[in-house]
Amino acid sequence: MNTYIDIGINLTNKQFQNDTDDIVQDAQDADVAKMILTGTSVRNSEESSRIAKQYPGVLYATAGIHPHDAKSFDSQSILKLKNLLLQKHVVSVGECGLDFDRDFSPRNKQEECYKAQLALAIEVQKPLFLHERAAFAKFIGITKDYLPQLPKAAVHCFTGSLEEAKIYLDNGFYLGFTGAISDSKRFGHLKEVVQYVPLDRMMIETDAPFMLPKNVPNSLLKKYHERRCEPAFLPFVAGTVAQFKGIPLSKVAEETTQNAKAFFVI
Template sequence: MQMDWIDIGINLTNKRFDHDREQVIDSAIEVGVNKLVITGTSVRESQRALLMANERPDTLFSTAGCHPHDAKSLDEDGLAQIDSLANEQQVVAIGECGLDFNRNFSPKEKQIEVFKQQLELAVKVQKPVFLHERDAFDTQYQILKDYLPSLNGAVSHCFTGQQAHLEAYLSLGLSIGITGWICDERRGKALYDIVKFIPDDRLMVETDGPYLTPRNLPKKPKDGRNEPRFLPHIAKTIAEARGQSLQHIAEISYTNSCHFFNLD
């Protein structure tokens, strides 16, 4: 029996999908990944994500937001455009938003300002938040503490942090998105060891394609590109780490994702 899956984070607007985007979607559906949430990382990419989602509304959905790397470029007009996008039916979350102090492509103060603006938007439209965080846990946690009581949910996208960070996010009520990072026996060992601590009702699965191709794929793609069709493989690794069946991971992640993004 084929299992149903939802990829909650796929960068389908990325140029690496330009030559075969429809085939990528169809290949995902063939293995049971029948819903994809396209990540919006800037005004332009959020607009493109929505256009794609509108073309296949039963399969594709999108987020609208500004990644912390692009925070320096977001002005009042850009924020107004994200606000407008947020009201569209196919837009199911605000983001990708958050803080990234690893490389600081945008100044920290500007990142914080833009993050708070998007959290306020999420409160206004009552759609969940698709979160990014890297090397900025303490600041992001403190900001989220203030907003979460008014938010309609938040997910820590591509979580790769420490157990203490996981427990802190869970204590705030966050859901957790797990990617192919867990399939890397070098970088992902710590995540493999702690993924079992995520409650069944908080777990979601994502590829973050074309990035983070699972390192333990039996047959790796020649171009190294990650795709939604690899989502069941990621889930298999999650199931092994949690001591649960693949069927169970399919059922809980699908139910959680439908509920979180209001896809029912």
């Protein structure tokens, strides 16, 4: 039997309100054995940790400040994140990084917040869950200064170019892929990226409720909530990887699951 690990779900999102039990059960029914809740602010990371704690061995959490929320970063933020990261079920620092696409937080504040979380990852020796949009040069420039001491790092929801993917791989990063890879209109270039990235440096995620895979049948969408992405849809991400690489689905399931277990120590 294929089993999967979803390395990034936004279970605190209001689209999932009062729905946690069903979301988790439906995912497990679809062979998604473990899921990691993404923390995007101090408050959100605390909430993700609280939910994950209720499902031991199934749900885990990250603790971090997303670049969109960097404006909330203050003198207490790192201490609060560190306290969360001392818990065993909080497995990664992030989601953190830079987003110069939307600029919801000032760029200098994003950089300050990101650097502080890189230092935190080194201190607590837990892997990084990274976000980068339209900021590749600055992002890689900052990160390289910390690389010699950094634990493992994954660029989540990768939608960049093949050239960017190569640079990430050359620097030891893992890449996380979502349902975006099945969107040939917006992200057609990702087929070449998926074909290039070695399976042992790849993980899969839904980023639910976002990034709905294009290959989810309408019958399943009606069963859930119209356009809402669910962790139960992770096998469709894996299916696209298998199709692009011309390998069995079971191989994708096995390798990405092993990668996630080793990366997050779960």
